[in-house]
Amino acid sequence: MKCPFCGHADTQVVETRMAEDGGFIRRRRQCAHCEKRFTTYERPDVTFPAIVKKDGRRIEYDREKLLGSMKLALRKRPVSTEQIDGAVERIEEKLLNMGVREIPSSRLGEHVMRELKKLDKVAYVRFASVYRSFEDVDEFKHVVDEIRK
Structure with a gap:
């Protein structure tokens, strides 16, 4: 070294x-x-699946990008860095266990939303509003009602 x-x-x-x-x-x-x-x-050197964007482009998986989007949703929320790191590790473990070479970005987004829902409901709604491109208040209401169930 x-x-x-x-x-x-x-x-x-x-x-x-x-x-x-x-x-x-x-x-x-x-x-x-x-x-x-x-x-x-x-760290072990592992190969994550490529991410297939909505427009068909394929990009390399980027842990920092995933971490950044989760931290943005969790900004000013009472969630520790260790909890966020744990969520990212669980998502990465799922990606590796899938055994596929490519994954749609929508599927990765669903994994992120599941982890955020466990960590913090407000962060979940924040992420969902951007991820699902909410157009009006009714879509927010639907997600909030979904959380309350």
């Missing part, structure tokens, strides 16, 4: 820790040349 500070190729692992959920390994490293420390993360 090259040092991000001086570019020297000789670094040593000083400390290794497994994440609580076992999803990745965190390593503290120290450069043998400049002696600065830095952190690296080790």
Whole structure:
């Protein structure tokens, strides 16, 4: 591993820790040349299905984009970062377990909506309003009534 500070190729692992959920390994490293420390993360390299957009375009799955859309819906809501990360991991696990090479964006959106519904009802309505392109108040009312059931 090259040092991000001086570019020297000789670094040593000083400390290794497994994440609580076992999803990745965190390593503290120290450069043998400049002696600065830095952190690296080790995750399994998996291939997610391509996302097929409504217009037929195929894009690569992007965890940051998924996380960003969920955080936007959950903005100023009482949901912890750990809960959001857990929801994203459950969605990714479903994507991997499907065993397909492509998935329609609408199906991914449904997975997101299910997770948001469990986390926070207001965030669920926010996401649904954008995802389903609500045109009027009656559509909002329908989703709110659906949650109340």
